[in-house]
Amino acid sequence: MEFDQELIDDFVVESIEHIEGIEPLLLEMERAGDADQETWNSLFRALHSVKGAAGFLGLNNIQEISHVSESLLMLLRDGDLAFSSEMVSPLLRVLDNLRAMLDSIGEGGEAAPRELLSEIKAFSRGTQDTNETGGGEGPEAEQAEIEDEVEASAADPLVDQVCKVTNSSAKGSRFIVMEPKRGWAREQVLTAANQAGTLLKVPKLDDKSVHLISDKEPKELAKLLGVPIAYVHVFDPSQHAPLEYESNADGERSTILFGDLAVELGFLKKADLDALIAEQASDTNKVSIGRLARNLGFLTDEQADLIRYEQLLRPDRDEVVTTTASKPKPESAAKREPAKTKEKRPESIRVQVGLLNKLINLAGELVLGRNQLRQMLEGVELPGLKQILQSVDHVTTELQESILYTRMQPVRILFDRLPRQIRDTASKLGKKVDLSVTGADVELDRSLVEALGDPMTHLIRNAVDHGVELPSVRAERGKSEVGKLNVRAYHESGQVIIEIQDDGNGIDPDKLRGISVKRGIYTQEQASQLSDKEAINLIFHAGLSTAEQVTEVSGRGVGMDVVRSNIKSLGGQVEVDSVLGDGTVLRIRLPLTLAIIPSLTVKSCGQRFAIPQVNLVEVVRLRMEDMDERLDNVRGTEILRLRNELLPLIRLPKLLGIENQEERKSRNVVVLKAGAYQYGLVVDELCDSEEIVVKPLSGLLAPCFWYAGSTILGDGDVVMILDVQGLLRKSGLDLSEIDELLEDESSGSDDDLQRKPSMVIFANNENEYFALPQEQIQRLEKIKVEDLRRVGFREYLQQPEQAIPLLRLEEMLPVQSPDVIPEMGYVLIPRSTDWNVGIFATEIVDTLEASPDKSQKLVEGPGINGTALLNGRLTVFLDMEDLLENSNVEKNNHV
């Protein structure tokens, strides 16, 4: 398995960060002569992370050197070894070496320098013969180590056998060459190698050397092969030749050809090789024999690798054979460093995150400045001004976007870990899961990507553990034995959505109701009143797990609530949808970036507030005459009857203790969602929807949890951003109590309030009203009629990114044209994926819950559903689909 270059690049960047963090600490330690626990810990942590990541990526050389140094630090930290300043310079050299290794990862990586490792190991063992204080070369330390290791086998007659172990840094397994010098019969060698428990290939080089691949640690190997560890040499093929499959076509780097070797090792028949060579000759792409053989299935990846390593070794055979244990190869990083500095990594520079953040802030401010300028110059007529403004506008927007993109990273980074995770989890549980991933290129703010790692792990585990059933169960239910897990990332209305969908068991709302009662979260009565959706949402409740038994993988009842709070702290939301027996969909909604969010500004208490649109459900405007009927006060909580549900209301003046004369007149209710709950916020006025730059609250305002931050609007005013959850908390509304009320109230009124769809009522003529279902309308545009463009027979509404064909009702239906050509008009944009059109209206009258009167059909025709008298006015109910179908606009006319 090859690792993604991006993963490796990230590892390099992060490791270098760690190393840079360690260096000053070491220097400070050397100066002070000692260090406190915290310093030890941070040193230890940094090296540990480098080691861990290197191990994961199979970068054994890096893993080894960091492991050795880590061991030393551990002893020092735990006080098992006294710190002396002599330790500093070897440790610093370790850092230099690590850097060199990281720099050369692209070319296969450097080997860990033996003598430095021994030197560090010598410290670890408490060998205080630190006579090579400067840390130049370490033959003495090396010697000490060898003696130390050898002692057990001193009497062993095999000591003078030289065994060489080749360590391939690209793979988890090692390629080993064992070359006993004398005394061993071929059979003995084979037996020893077999004991190593490894895949074995005996090449016909000479009858004594053995080549094998093993995934054992060098130490373990040495034991199995009966040689001291000091004789087990880690050997990096990359020093000998580039890690490429040799090809006959491009320059002969090796003394032996890949194909010949393959035949020699018995992987390939001579006839097949000839066929491959012929194939290669006919191929214009100059593919190497190795690749060709793999592509055509002649060789497995493993065999190809083996041949490659073998090939890499051959030219150096002579040198290698003469290397004996008593004289370790004098390799130093410095020696090999120059010459091969082929820059293979993508061109990038490292920039301080602080600087990036500053740029983002500045860009945000530039946007505000631009907005102010635009507002100020609106209506000012100066020749050339418009062009200048436009170009400033354009450049500013682009600048801001580009700067924001500097922090963007693809979610691929998260998704790449999934296959492995799912494989491990599934095999542990004996399940079969097929993963499909889409949208890995969707980008998110760097900090979001980083912070999403844990929640994603939780959700994936949950899906495999709780969601997907065992193969036998699936078969019983008539599903394929292999469970399907779809992970998707996509954009939706300015947010990024990550969706995890399984086709498993689904969530049983009744079971959750039961558990919630058992755990004392709800009473039996309360639980039975929960809607299915609310019940399913209980999975986010702390201390509630649906797994019948706690497994090793999940089911401890922590998890989902942690996931939710993690994601909430990122400004995102988690939603769950589930159909029992069919599967579950978990949706994580995230803002694109942390810095800029779309918001609605409202006025209350004579002041403006911004509300993040993520939390916005809808805006309701109450009619004066309906106020008394729809507003109610139950047990001290003001509520609003909204489509047969009761919505608790919050009023800012009351909540924040502000005098407000106009309060009673406030008729706008902003419906907000805080997790699974919704409430209404009564506001005096709706202002604008704006993209705002969130400025975090200062320490002085930390107690004000009902604000999410502040922002500067286009006109330069500072405005507080409301925290929807915080407001609810501040209000002290007990929502479970409200739920209770809701049930009480609605049980009686269910029948007389037949639920009718909400319709947008609009006019095209003074005398006729039209109605279209609100849910079928995506948005309304207020336009200047003179801005409509006519091309051929059709009118178009010019939008920033496209022109939308305009439909006029009088051209399609037997209805009247507008009496007068109005100056301003409206365009209703349908929520349709098939059509890209707008419907013209002279006036938007209202939104009402209404349905056509079945007893009367005064106007008939295609696209007409029926009519009704609403507020004494004849209203024609339109059928959107029918209407569009009968228009002269073609389907699927999206640009």
Added chain:
Amino acid sequence: MSEKSKIQKRGFCTFLLDDKRYAIDILTVQEVNRQLRITPVHGAPSHVLGLLNLRGQVVNVVDTKCALGLGNMEVTEESRQLVLKTNADLRVRGCGELSTSEDLIGLLVDRVSDVIDVEEGRIEDPPPALAEREGTVVSGVVQLDGEILRILAPSNLLVFETELA
């Protein structure tokens, strides 16, 4: 002026609260600002008057009298704010030994007065008679033209017991 005498003097920005004179180390002051378009933060602790837009940055305007435990101020035409440098800013400018706040703070004052130099030797310990809150915030006093000049330590001034309105 010789280097020596400079070292022994400290510059102060002086201002008035009611009729009392206060001073603050000039090195901690970023600017004096007369903009008073302050957005109140409802429900905030009473010493926070609100937020203000200073060229794209949000300044937390502090009611200095309230911060001294002397009641609330009224905003008048003469009112000014002393916008303080943040701690990060002070560090960058090599004044790391001074400390204000991590946030951008504007101290609202009734009137800004002179900038003066005071010899270190003339700064006395604050009299014990000062009110409790003032006692922790005033780091020293200077007798000046028969008047007492109270020197404020901004970092103490901006530390409050958590208090909710």
